Amino acid sequence: MAGCLGLVLLAVFVLGFAAYSLRFGLRGIGLDLSDETYIYTPGGTITNIAIFSHMILGAVAMVLVPFQPVAWLRRRYPWLHRMAGRVIVTASVVVALGGLVYIALRGTIAGPPMDAGFALYGVLMLGCAVQALRHARAADIARHREWALRLAVLVLGSLIYRLHYVIWYSLTDGLWSNADLTGPFDQMQYFAFYVPYLVALEIWLRARKAPAP
Numbered sequence: 001m002a003g004c005l006g007l008v009l010l011a012v013f014v015l016g017f018a019a020y021s022l023r024f025g026l027r028g029i030g031l032d033l034s035d036e037t038y039i040y041t042p043g044g045t046i047t048n049i050a051i052f053s054h055m056i057l058g059a060v061a062m063v064l065v066p067f068q069p070v071a072w073l074r075r076r077y078p079w080l081h082r083m084a085g086r087v088i089v090t091a092s093v094v095v096a097l098g099g100l101v102y103i104a105l106r107g108t109i110a111g112p113p114m115d116a117g118f119a120l121y122g123v124l125m126l127g128c129a130v131q132a133l134r135h136a137r138a139a140d141i142a143r144h145r146e147w148a149l150r151l152a153v154l155v156l157g158s159l160i161y162r163l164h165y166v167i168w169y170s171l172t173d174g175l176w177s178n179a180d181l182t183g184p185f186d187q188m189q190y191f192a193f194y195v196p197y198l199v200a201l202e203i204w205l206r207a208r209k210a211p212a213p
């Protein structure tokens with residue numbers, strides 16, 4: 001029962017954020033949003049294509065990724081798992097490269113420390129996407145599964161980043177956070193939306209592999 005409720009909640013958050021990201025991305029590609037958001041660069045065609053296409057494909061990856069670990073879906077429709085996997089890997093590569101190009105050409109709102117946190121996030125996503133695909137192609141399913149799970153954590157990381165803010169602001173009314181994202185809470189967030197979750201996943205993966213005492 002608690003598991004079902006958790007899945008429904010996850011679906012609501014994933015769909016809500018993916019819809020926001022898709023809409024933002026499509027508007028940014030088609031319209032001049034300079035009056036609306038600092039993320040839009042007036043006259044910056046490459047920067048805008050990079051960041052807004054990353055939002056569009058990020059939404060696609062985020063909607064598909066929760067279905068991939070479901071065992072009965074994989075067994076019953078293996079072709080669907082493979083097709084969705086290819087879409088997720090391609091989307092993740094575009095998402096990561098788009099974010100990295102934006103950081104290189106424009107930089108994040110909070111400057112170098114946030115650039116570093118988000119650049120590492122992009123590099124890890126790129127690496128996990130390539131490894132998940134490589135091991136699937138080599139039919140090394142155990143390794144493929146590990147890298148695909150790491151990739152899933154990173155894809156969901158973008159949602160986790162926003163959820164941390166929602167929880168923090170509802171508990172503290174925005175303590176240690178400001179509009180430039182340079183407060184102590186914001187600084188922690190540069191890495192806190194993916195590093196602890198990747199570490200938890202590693203611990204879980206290792207515990208599963210350890211021989212029973």
Ligand code: HEM
Pocket residue numbers: 020021024039054055057058059061062095096097098099100102103107108109110118119121122123125154155156158
């Ligand atoms: C599925 C994954 C992702 C999705 C859905 C996503 C979506 C978004 C959205 C909607 C925004 C607009 C800001 C907002 O409204 O909060 C954004 C901003 C941004 N994203 Fe992503 N993103 C993803 C992954 C990544 C990755 C892997 C990187 C790193 C390379 C990255 C780098 C950035 C940067 C640098 C910004 C602008 C930050 C700023 O200065 O405010 N994103 N992303």
